[in-house]
């Protein structure tokens with residue numbers, strides 16, 4: 001990995017019911033539950049992390065399940081679709097599985113020469129399973145029902161819907177190291193060559209579409225991957241030098257983060273590979289304990305009492 005942004009680190013979205021969210025991602029989609037913790041800014045709410053075996057960056061979708069949150073909707077200034085990479089020949093399995101589990105899904109379609117199967121999670125979050133043109137060598141997490149010939153490999157892409165392209169393109173190309181690969185009408189594909197997977201950002205330019213509402217069933221932010229906190233802080237300088245506001249370094253226990261809102265309205269994060277999810281649980285036990293950051297450990301009993309039931 002280079003000393004540059006290496007594609008996506010994680011994507012964070014908002015859910016309603018916690019148990020419904022957990023069951024959908026682990027049972028229906030076969031993701032590994034890599035960490036059960038709380039929202040560090042709101043410890044009465046869970047923060048769930050789903051990914052592959054180790055929760056390596058580029059595979060990790062995270063949720064804040066807020067039990068009584070209103071329904072959100074997509075619009076401009078948001079990440080409006082998540083693309084997961086799946087093996088060639090697996091889309092029929094997934095279409096059948098979505099029928100079996102009553103998952104809302106649509107017909108297959110092709111975009112930039114790749115097959116997409118679009119569906120929604122129980123809160124209406126929009127996801128596409130994508131068969132990438134290039135073989136995806138990442139090792140998937142497998143379950144009894146979802147074997148390696150169909151299991152997701154991690155992210156393929158994220159799609160941002162924007163009023164106009166220029167301000168966001170300036171960030172993607174001028175700071176994050178992406179370049180334009182293709183354009184079809186109002187769809188633009190940006191890619192970084194710094195890594196082979198989870199390296200695509202698609203833009204949909206929709207000047208007449210109103211802003212979205214960031215609540216249940218929508219994405220909260222998109223995190224880009226850097227190797228460690230030294231490189232993270234180099235990026236902090238870079239973002240500041242371009243005239244954008246950015247947070248100080250924040251310790252998220254499993255990675256270090258910076259947040260800035262790109263001028264098209266999407267909340268971006270930069271997040272490190274270190275220290276990773278095995279910081280406080282062994283690889284075998286990932287996701288099996290409620291892990292709290294140090295500042296909340298003394299309040300564990302009260303926190304456990306208010307968190308929603310997952311059984």
Ligand code: ZN
Pocket residue numbers: 010012221223269
């Ligand atoms: Zn994040």
